[in-house]
Amino acid sequence: MAVSPALSRPSVQLTGRRIFVVEDEYFLADDIDTTFRALGAEIAGPVGHIEDAFKILHDGSVLDAAVLDVNLRSDMIFPVARELKARNVPFVFTTGYDKISVGPEFQDVLVLEKPIDLAAMAQKLAGLIADRGI
Numbered sequence: 001m002a003v004s005p006a007l008s009r010p011s012v013q014l015t016g017r018r019i020f021v022v023e024d025e026y027f028l029a030d031d032i033d034t035t036f037r038a039l040g041a042e043i044a045g046p047v048g049h050i051e052d053a054f055k056i057l058h059d060g061s062v063l064d065a066a067v068l069d070v071n072l073r074s075d076m077i078f079p080v081a082r083e084l085k086a087r088n089v090p091f092v093f094t095t096g097y098d099k100i101s102v103g104p105e106f107q108d109v110l111v112l113e114k115p116i117d118l119a120a121m122a123q124k125l126a127g128l129i130a131d132r133g134i
Contacts, residue, residue: 012119013126015040020056020066022080023094024048024073028116032067035118050075057083065125066091070102070111081106090128092121 019041023029029046036043044056044063050072057063057080066084068077070093077093082105084091093102096114110124 021046
């Protein structure tokens with residue numbers, strides 16, 4: 001996949017950042033991985049099962065931000081999201097559903113509907129990282 005010129009703008013700062021990708025759609029996970037690596041990010045994952053997501057969460061490594069698919073093979077991602085929130089790791093949700101109820105606990109989390117605009121996702125994550133001062 002080619003990285004569009006919009007992704008190479010200086011406003012997207014992912015160089016040296018470790019981005020956790022939890023996505024069960026293989027081609028989307030691969031596109032996120034390829035795009036973010038082209039922007040200099042290191043990728044944790046991508047993984048498509050909640051059990052694998054917890055393995056990465058508990059491996060002791062640093063995570064700068066995350067992309068979380070809301071529904072992983074019928075498992076909801078919210079337990080992973082809760083742990084990331086407790087660690088103050090910024091994240092975005094992705095979903096293939098038109099409407100999603102994430103509840104008040106996650107009302108402040110950006111929800112991106114599929115198909116995903118990867119350039120916009122990268123910019124949003126870079127902004128979340130910058131806002132956290134990490």
